[in-house]
Amino acid sequence: MPKKAESTPQPPVIVLVRPQLGENIGKAARAMLNFGLTELRLVAPRDGWPNPDAGPSAAGADIVIEQAKVFDTTADAVADCAHVYATTVRRRNDTKPVVSPEEAAAEIHSAAGRSALLFGAERSGLDIQDVSLARKILTVPINPEFSSLNLAQAVILCAYEWSKFETLEQPTVTDQLPPAPQEELEGLITHFERLLEPKSYFFPEDRAEATRRTLRNVLTSPGWNALEVRTLRGVLTHLSRGDRQR
């Protein structure tokens, strides 16, 4: 039983290392919950914890804030984690493997054991000690000429990629109706032709066939559903009437 639980992939833990502003912790919590992550760990938050600035910017992600755990060191925060990723925006000259948010998400989903994503302080990022705890570097592939990604945005991109794998199995259910049966489409095309015939639309005679084909293509390509075909039949019926109050 415990073995099974342990081998089931679990959502990653988000670890904010020495975060400065409570507001940013709140925003990170909100970003996490947007994509279904709830486990937040804080390493030595500058202004202590709890921080009254975190709640408002969490915008309702209270559960994440309330359950956040505080640790003195990054090593303590990831002690129970099997897979630690150090996120960085810029590429470092590092010997560790570098993965994208997408690759990390795929790994987390196929891995047994807990995963942790480390995010550094707002300005300084992760220091070399923090990075040394990680087996891999997670780098967001960003515009090299403008790479000031804020903390919550880095978190949301990682959470988003994780959630994509989470929902992959779910078939996309669409509300869309299928295209109308061909005979209904034919009815529409015939309706058009019947109205256009007396209006000299298919003249000259030697172009008539090509003109019909063009019209058919224009009406076939949309793949209208039965309701849409019915709407257009109604349009045609109205167009063929005399104006009102004439």
Place this chain on the structure above:
Amino acid sequence: MPKKAESTPQPPVIVLVRPQLGENIGKAARAMLNFGLTELRLVAPRDGWPNPDAGPSAAGADIVIEQAKVFDTTADAVADCAHVYATTVRRRNDTKPVVSPEEAAAEIHSAAGRSALLFGAERSGLDIQDVSLARKILTVPINPEFSSLNLAQAVILCAYEWSKFETLEQPTVTDQLPPAPQEELEGLITHFERLLEPKSYFFPEDRAEATRRTLRNVLTSPGWNALEVRTLRGVLTHLSRGDRQR
């Protein structure tokens, strides 16, 4: 030469519809530039434009702020765009196709013609009129129990997905003509409406708006190219003529 330019995929335009806070416009600009997008359009920003609050939160994405263009209506803002996506967080009961940020990014990369992503105001989102301009709905697959995604975060997820494709292979350029620019589509819709008006199609009065929207949706979904739109304009012109030899 112009033909080639037209068939090369271009980065999408980000359109913020009736944004409220300058701060959020700045954050959206920053999110865009993080992933290489630079073309921002604003529809009727609540506090006018330029807005002194935008610059600081853009955090250096000045080029995006400075080049932002302002429009009175959403229709004006997307007039030159062939592919318009209306972004929403929650699923709507809508008949338009729904795509994820990833699917939209893939489409934008393989499509010819400009693409626009519409983002609604902070609280209210896009209204039904804005959505009716779009051929597709772009929905971020978010935690259904906590879906308060802020504007800049919605923008960054879309920009991020776009940039992922940008760094993959060179985009495949298709021979297909792109959908007609939005203003040509508007011309077609207006043409239909003008002809239908005197035929009592939009009666009773209290259903008129919904009827117009239905018609607009039926005519928007196909993504007809300029030639197809021209064909249909010709069809309408003929239908409005008297029968020959009468």
